[in-house]
Amino acid sequence: MDGRRRRPRRARLQPIGAVSRVEHQPGWVVHRRPWRETSLLVEFFAREHGRIGLVAKGARSARSPWRGLAEPFVPLSASWSRRGEMGTLTGLEPAGDRHALAGRxxxxxxxxxxxxxxxxxxxxxxxxxxxxxxxxxxxxxxxxxxxxxxxxxxxxxxxxxxxxxxxxxxxxxxxxxxxxxxxxxxxxxxxxxxxxxxxxxxxxxxxxxxxxxxxxxxxxxxxxxxxxxxxxxxxxxxxxxxxxxxxxxxxxxxxxxxxxx
The missing domain is CATH 1.20.1440.120 (Recombination protein O, C-terminal domain)
Structure with missing residues (x-):
């Protein structure tokens, strides 16, 4: 591979106002942080879509089916809708066993x-x-x-x-x-x-x-x-x-x- 090779072009975002929906995409949570009272802002790395910013509404609520699931090192299947830069998580389920990492x-x-x-x-x-x-x-x-x-x-x-x-x-x-x-x-x-x-x-x-x-x-x-x-x-x-x-x-x-x- 030539060291002078250029970076690949970024995928185009959806036009302003357009809503896209993606279903059951395999991926990983790369980063997450609390947002508002019960939600999360999640950086999700999907195999076919790359890194996506998602809002997981109510994910920290005691009644949320996503509580404790939007974590690193868990193979996931995610669905989302999107208008603009950030998307909204609409579905999340495990796609495999959590990789139990400890210590180093x-x-x-x-x-x-x-x-x-x-x-x-x-x-x-x-x-x-x-x-x-x-x-x-x-x-x-x-x-x-x-x-x-x-x-x-x-x-x-x-x-x-x-x-x-x-x-x-x-x-x-x-x-x-x-x-x-x-x-x-x-x-x-x-x-x-x-x-x-x-x-x-x-x-x-x-x-x-x-x-x-x-x-x-x-x-x-x-x-x-x-x-x-x-x-x-x-x-x-x-x-x-x-x-x-x-x-x-x-x-x-x-x-x-x-x-x-």
Whole structure:
């Protein structure tokens, strides 16, 4: 994938005054906050519609069938109507078992949701990113793989789905294959440029190739993979900070995945 590739165009909003209705869309709650006395404002990530802002009227009421359901890490099927930027939730039901995340796995899950909230525009469908969300939440709940590798795969799937990931197979200078024993300077808008010596923003070809493969059993390579993805993500955050990074730092070493998440 070419690092100079442009972002996909955002989906068009409905014309002012027009009402759209969507039924039974699979998705996840990315973020929620109280609104008025009994309602919620929800950021919902739907597979075919992208990130949608929804008002869940009465969702905090003791009598609401949605009470306790509009939560992160629960596979959901949602229906809504919409006029303008925000929609109104009209139906919500579970579409699978809640992914029970605790300890460091919980912070990792919140980090995934914060990336979706910060980096994805509303109304921009990303089915491959949606599938990556399912995979990372399932992996975090299962606890069978290092959390660091689960996060690296998701981060790369996110940037790839946005169309802003550099090419991890070929360098950006002559189009030669990335060599595991080579050194490469990362230019986020261009790609990996071969260099002769190390320095800021320089990564080993072995780490680049491990990221493309989504796995390593080498601690130093895992650390380098984390720093490489952080460089890319920070570039696209454009100065915005992630609160969950502080949470992950505080939970360091308390769960599977060690200190390389």
């Amino acid at each position: 796995a919980l912070w990792c899950g919140l980090y995934v949701n914060e990336l979706l909230l910060r980096l994805l525009e509303r109304d921009d469908p990303h089915p491959t990113v949606f599938d990556a969300c399912e995979a990372v939440f399932r992996g975090l709940a299962g606890g069978d793989e290092p959390q660091s590798m689960l996060l690296r795969r998701f981060e790369l799937a996110l940037l790839s789905g946005m169309g802003v990931a550099p090419d991890f197979d070929f360098d950006a200078a002559g189009g030669d294959a990335i060599r595991p024993d080579g050194l490469y300077h990362l230019q986020p808008e261009v790609g990996f440029v071969p260099v002769e010596r190390g320095g800021a923003g320089v990564f080993r070809g072995a780490a680049i190739r491990a990221l493309a493969a989504g796995s390593t059993d080498q601690r130093e390579t895992a650390r380098e993979m984390r720093e490489l993805m952080r460089t890319l993500i920070d570039h696209h955050l454009a100065g915005r900070e992630l609160a969950t990074r502080r949470l992950l730092a505080g939970a360091k070493g308390k769960s599977t995945g060690g200190s390389d998440s």
